Amino acid sequence: MRGGGGASHLSDVALYVGGAGLLVDGALEYMYPEKALTASKAGRIPYIGRGKDSDGLVACRHDGVWRVVLAALLLADPDTVHARAHFFKAAAALAQAPRVEAFGVTKTPLLAWVGVSALLGFGATAGLVPNWVAPAIYLANGLSYYVDPDALVRLYFPDRKVPKSRVGFWATRNNGATFLVAAVYLAALTPLAPGDGRGALDAFGAAMVALALSMLRFALADPQASGFSNVSRVGVVAFPAALAVAALV
Numbered sequence: 001m002r003g004g005g006g007a008s009h010l011s012d013v014a015l016y017v018g019g020a021g022l023l024v025d026g027a028l029e030y031m032y033p034e035k036a037l038t039a040s041k042a043g044r045i046p047y048i049g050r051g052k053d054s055d056g057l058v059a060c061r062h063d064g065v066w067r068v069v070l071a072a073l074l075l076a077d078p079d080t081v082h083a084r085a086h087f088f089k090a091a092a093a094l095a096q097a098p099r100v101e102a103f104g105v106t107k108t109p110l111l112a113w114v115g116v117s118a119l120l121g122f123g124a125t126a127g128l129v130p131n132w133v134a135p136a137i138y139l140a141n142g143l144s145y146y147v148d149p150d151a152l153v154r155l156y157f158p159d160r161k162v163p164k165s166r167v168g169f170w171a172t173r174n175n176g177a178t179f180l181v182a183a184v185y186l187a188a189l190t191p192l193a194p195g196d197g198r199g200a201l202d203a204f205g206a207a208m209v210a211l212a213l214s215m216l217r218f219a220l221a222d223p224q225a226s227g228f229s230n231v232s233r234v235g236v237v238a239f240p241a242a243l244a245v246a247a248l249v
Contacts, residue, residue: 011246011247014246015201015247029063030065033171063172063174065095066179069092070178070185073085078200081189086124086137090117097110138180139183142179145179146176166227180210188203204247
């Protein structure tokens with residue numbers, strides 16, 4: 001768990017509420033991605049219920065995995081979180097194996113990422129890998145997912161047609177936003193001295209600002225029209241915005 005001092009009670013509450021909220025949200029999206037989508041009169045999810053939008057379902061699970069990772073980063077000890085970020089990435093890559101199988105492509109690149117991330121984690125723990133490496137990797141991943149989700153599919157799966165699923169497109173973009181929020185948090189922590197509790201909370205506040213801005217774009221794109229009818233356009237922005245205010249005051 002995290003340590004440090006010099007923070008207000010409200011800021012501490014905001015951090016733990018935010019971390020716990022993201023953990024629950026990510027776990028539910030991974031286990032029940034269909035709950036965020038539109039249900040038909042028969043109680044089934046259009047396309048997904050008929051097996052026609054498996055890409056959207058898989059992309060939502062992928063997003064859920066990385067929200068859990070973001071929650072784990074926020075709740076981890078700031079003094080060791082950069083090393084743990086690599087281990088979390090390795091664990092998340094393993095959790096994505098079902099997604100790769102659903103796409104019908106080789107899992108070799110995924111296995112390579114697991115190995116590289118684990119080695120970086122051990123190196124960071126031993127002090128051989130500088131702290132800036134973790135936010136740099138999360139930033140690169142985030143930009144590749146967020147800027148053009150379709151290009152990401154073409155890059156990693158050149159033999160596969162780009163899915164037409166709008167759910168899959170926005171779930172992948174939101175996945176990129178989660179990477180970027182994690183990068184903001186890790187980058188803001190990098191120059192801090194060990195045990196700097198106030199600085200760690202400022203990093204959390206900056207991460208929540210980034211999350212609120214990314215969700216604002218999602219909300220303005222009308223998620224209901226893309227199939228996310230059970231997603232609150234106000235809630236996805238208001239929750240991280242409120243946490244940012246509470247952490248930074």
